[in-house]
Amino acid sequence: xxxxxxxxxxxxxxxxxxxxxxxxxxxxxxxxxxxxxxxxxxxxxxxxxxxxxxxxxxxxxxxxxxxxxxxxxxxxxxxxxxxxxxxxxxxxxxxxxxxxxxxxxxxxxxxxxxxxxxxxxxxxxxxxxxxxxxxxxxxxxxxxxxxxxxxxxxxxxxxxxxxxxxxxxxxxxxxx
Amino acid sequence: xxxxxxxxxxxxxxxxxxxxxxxxxxxxxxxxxxxxxxxxxxxxxxxxxxxxxxxxxxxxxxxxxxxxxxxxxxxxxxxxxxxxxxxxxxxxxxxxxxxxxx
Numbered sequence: 001x002x003x004x005x006x007x008x009x010x011x012x013x014x015x016x017x018x019x020x021x022x023x024x025x026x027x028x029x030x031x032x033x034x035x036x037x038x039x040x041x042x043x044x045x046x047x048x049x050x051x052x053x054x055x056x057x058x059x060x061x062x063x064x065x066x067x068x069x070x071x072x073x074x075x076x077x078x079x080x081x082x083x084x085x086x087x088x089x090x091x092x093x094x095x096x097x098x099x100x101x102x103x104x105x106x107x108x109x110x111x112x113x114x115x116x117x118x119x120x121x122x123x124x125x126x127x128x129x130x131x132x133x134x135x136x137x138x139x140x141x142x143x144x145x146x147x148x149x150x151x152x153x154x155x156x157x158x159x160x161x162x163x164x165x166x167x168x169x170x171x172x173x174x175x176x
Numbered sequence: 177x178x179x180x181x182x183x184x185x186x187x188x189x190x191x192x193x194x195x196x197x198x199x200x201x202x203x204x205x206x207x208x209x210x211x212x213x214x215x216x217x218x219x220x221x222x223x224x225x226x227x228x229x230x231x232x233x234x235x236x237x238x239x240x241x242x243x244x245x246x247x248x249x250x251x252x253x254x255x256x257x258x259x260x261x262x263x264x265x266x267x268x269x270x271x272x273x274x275x276x277x278x
Contacts, residue, residue, distance in 0.1 A: 121182050137237060137241070145238050
């Protein structure tokens with residue numbers, strides 16, 4: 001019984017995820033696109049939870065759906081009407097070519113994964129209840145992956161400084 | 177594992193990745209291109225979490241968290257570029273950004 005419930009929740013989350021992904025790409029108002037991306041990230045967090053990645057799901061909601069998307073919405077509000085997104089290029093065949101290319105990419109990925117790892121994908125390892133909990137993730141971050149953790153913080157610092165520098169240059173050129 | 181197995185997660189990740197790729201190829205607004213890039217990064221994250229569950233190792237989830245941090249930096253720089261474009265009164269259209277074309 002519990003298994004059926006998990007399936008239902010999983011299918012709902014996956015459908016919401018793909019549907020809101022299509023909405024992000026197709027809507028012309030960037031504000032609605034950003035809101036659909038928030039729905040996409042939230043339903044992805046549900047999928048993460050069902051794959052026993054509790055901490056990743058929590059970070060997804062806090063960092064992505066919270067902080068990053070608020071930044072997006074601020075920029076879209078700042079740009080106002082200028083942000084209204086034109087659709088595909090003038091030439092109509094480019095749109096068709098893009099659709100064909102992305103479908104080809106999908107088929108390619110599915111075939112490649114199926115050929116490389118077809119049968120071995122079904123025998124999952126048994127994991128403890130604590131798998132993916134904040135305690136385990138935190139311990140790994142501060143022991144095995146300490147260097148990656150520190151490098152990540154430097155990357156974030158460099159990106160923040162880069163964003164500030166871009167802002168300063170732009171405001172100097174703004175004055176006529 | 178309760179509910180769907182790892183192949184289902186990978187199928188959703190692949191579909192999500194091609195939706196994001198479609199957005200990057202088809203849309204001209206740099207804002208929508210950035211949003212589609214986020215979709216592609218998250219599809220990668222979903223595959224990482226799925227494989228992490230498959231092998232019973234937490235390294236995949238650690239990598240997913242690192243990807244999340246990189247995505248946040250990418251948004252920071254990308255939005256800075258878009259705001260700089262808007263302040264220079266450039267059109268927000270990636271097709272017109274051809275100055276670096278060889």
